[in-house]
Amino acid sequence: MKRVIFEDLETALRAKEAKISVIGQGYIGLPTSLLMARAGFSVYGYDINQTLIKELLDGKTRLNSEKGMKELLNELKDRNYVPTSDLDDLYGSDVVLIAVPTPKGNNGPDISMVLEALDTALKAVRRGGLIVIESTLPPRTFYDVIIPQIEKRGFKVGEDIYLTYCPERALPGNLLHEIVHNFRVIGAIDERSAQLAKLLYGSFVKGGIEVTDPLTAEMVKLVENSYRDLNIAFANEVARICEVMGVDVKKVRELANRHPRVNILIPGIGVGGSCLTKDPLFLYWASEERGYSPKLIKRARDLNLEMPYHYAQILDEVVRGLNGGDGGTIAVLGATYKGDVPDPRESPVEPFVKELVKRGHIVRIYDPLVRVSFGGEYVPNLVGAVKGANAIAFVTDHSEFKLIDLTKLRKAVNRSEPVILFDGRMLFTPEEAERAGFIYISVGRSTIGLEKALVRPEI
Numbered sequence: 001m002k003r004v005i006f007e008d009l010e011t012a013l014r015a016k017e018a019k020i021s022v023i024g025q026g027y028i029g030l031p032t033s034l035l036m037a038r039a040g041f042s043v044y045g046y047d048i049n050q051t052l053i054k055e056l057l058d059g060k061t062r063l064n065s066e067k068g069m070k071e072l073l074n075e076l077k078d079r080n081y082v083p084t085s086d087l088d089d090l091y092g093s094d095v096v097l098i099a100v101p102t103p104k105g106n107n108g109p110d111i112s113m114v115l116e117a118l119d120t121a122l123k124a125v126r127r128g129g130l131i132v133i134e135s136t137l138p139p140r141t142f143y144d145v146i147i148p149q150i151e152k153r154g155f156k157v158g159e160d161i162y163l164t165y166c167p168e169r170a171l172p173g174n175l176l177h178e179i180v181h182n183f184r185v186i187g188a189i190d191e192r193s194a195q196l197a198k199l200l201y202g203s204f205v206k207g208g209i210e211v212t213d214p215l216t217a218e219m220v221k222l223v224e225n226s227y228r229d230l231n232i233a234f235a236n237e238v239a240r241i242c243e244v245m246g247v248d249v250k251k252v253r254e255l256a257n258r259h260p261r262v263n264i265l266i267p268g269i270g271v272g273g274s275c276l277t278k279d280p281l282f283l284y285w286a287s288e289e290r291g292y293s294p295k296l297i298k299r300a301r302d303l304n305l306e307m308p309y310h311y312a313q314i315l316d317e318v319v320r321g322l323n324g325g326d327g328g329t330i331a332v333l334g335a336t337y338k339g340d341v342p343d344p345r346e347s348p349v350e351p352f353v354k355e356l357v358k359r360g361h362i363v364r365i366y367d368p369l370v371r372v373s374f375g376g377e378y379v380p381n382l383v384g385a386v387k388g389a390n391a392i393a394f395v396t397d398h399s400e401f402k403l404i405d406l407t408k409l410r411k412a413v414n415r416s417e418p419v420i421l422f423d424g425r426m427l428f429t430p431e432e433a434e435r436a437g438f439i440y441i442s443v444g445r446s447t448i449g450l451e452k453a454l455v456r457p458e459i
């Protein structure tokens with residue numbers, strides 16, 4: 001009997017006849033739903049946010065700046081992709097995929113939304129169906145929490161329910177491409193669950209699929225992001241050292257990276273995004289709880305968290321130094337945590353702006369991809385943001401910013417007094433900024449001796 005149920009599902013997946021429900025229609029759930037619908041499955045995209053579902057039914061997506069998303073939504077929504085907030089639509093699903101948030105609480109991960117979604121999945125899935133969790137899980141959650149929760153509800157894992165953990169590792173900005181082309185890790189409890197998940201992901205993933213156990217999959221996802229965070233922290237630490245040494249980090253990095261075994265990343269005002277800011281902590285907390293307190297991961301996190309405050313302080317001091325001790329107007333260019341990524345979540349620009357406001361400055365913020373103010377004033381265009389400003393802070397490396405003509409920018413400021421250009425992402429050289437008439441300050445460069453410059457610039 002069990003074998004028949006399994007073979008039914010296997011056949012349905014091969015024939016793209018399986019009914020799939022995806023719980024959570026955000027950054028990850030929506031593109032994954034659309035890609036499975038494009039592969040030929042009937043996909044119900046379920047979300048408790050009814051406004052979001054209404055928008056999707058109207059063909060509108062909040063992920064507008066994701067290449068191809070709006071087009072794909074509109075191509076599939078009246079066909080085999082059905083956005084819904086009605087649980088009844090999900091009943092009898094062959095596969096239920098969970099893509100709800102796993103935020104960090106104050107002292108530990110918050111997996112409550114995943115557990116709530118799991119209860120929904122258990123109501124929706126048919127007997128012998130597959131549940132896939134894509135939401136990030138702290139290590140051991142799968143074995144210690146997820147399986148017991150399912151069995152508490154009366155299901156036998158591996159018999160009544162097949163189960164896998166398939167962590168998502170795609171980067172906003174290029175989600176549809178990354179979800180298809182990234183290498184995929186499937187953590188499966190048994191051979192059959194693995195086989196079913198491979199059929200599901202094999203229908204749209206081109207970047208390769210590797211099956212492992214769920215705990216290894218949990219670790220892989222968190223280790224990857226901890227590695228990134230740690231490497232950025234190292235670059236940021238080198239920048240901070242260069243600042244006190246009075247040497248330019250740009251040159252130090254460039255020459256050090258010519259060594260065949262060195263690859264220092266570009267330092268900046270901090271790290272953001274929903275994953276990099278929490279995944280290292282998930283790893284840290286889980287390990288600490290079991291008796292080993294990781295030494296590097298938490299330090300790296302703290303160092304990266306400190307960066308926006310450090311540069312807000314430097315900018316505050318320089319602006320006041322030029323402005324007779326008073327605060328000034330600061331144009332902050334960029335809000336998202338990464339260039340060309342339309343995602344402001346956990347962006348280091350937020351504490352940077354808040355700190356500048358706290359220190360008594362007027363902050364105008366402009367970002368071509370998102371509309372947020374972070375406690376400053378959002379201005380919908382570049383010229384409006386910089387007009388009359390004492391300082392311009394480049395804090396996100398959007399392509400649009402890299403192409404800016406600094407001479408024209410200086411003219412747009414339209415101010416006869418000195419204007420500071422703070423380069424928080426190492427986009428420009430001091431020479432080009434100074435040629436355009438700015439006082440240049442940057443990550444990884446000392447501001448000692450700046451007094452000389454303070455009396456010089458004119459346009």
Ligand SMILES: NC(=O)c1ccc[n+]([C@@H]2O[C@H](COP(=O)([O-])OP(=O)(O)OC[C@H]3O[C@@H](n4cnc5c(N)ncnc54)[C@H](O)[C@@H]3O)[C@@H](O)[C@H]2O)c1
Nearest residue numbers: 024025026027028047048049099100101102117135136168
């Ligand atoms: N965004 C990323 O860059 C990214 C990358 C890799 C992994 N992840 C992981 O993917 C998971 C989802 O993240 P996201 O960025 O897509 O989140 P998101 O906030 O963009 O979307 C989550 C959606 O889930 C909905 N939701 C919450 N609880 C629900 C429930 N019980 N039933 C139905 N819907 C519910 C919310 O209304 C929201 O629309 C997280 O665990 C995250 O760590 C995210």
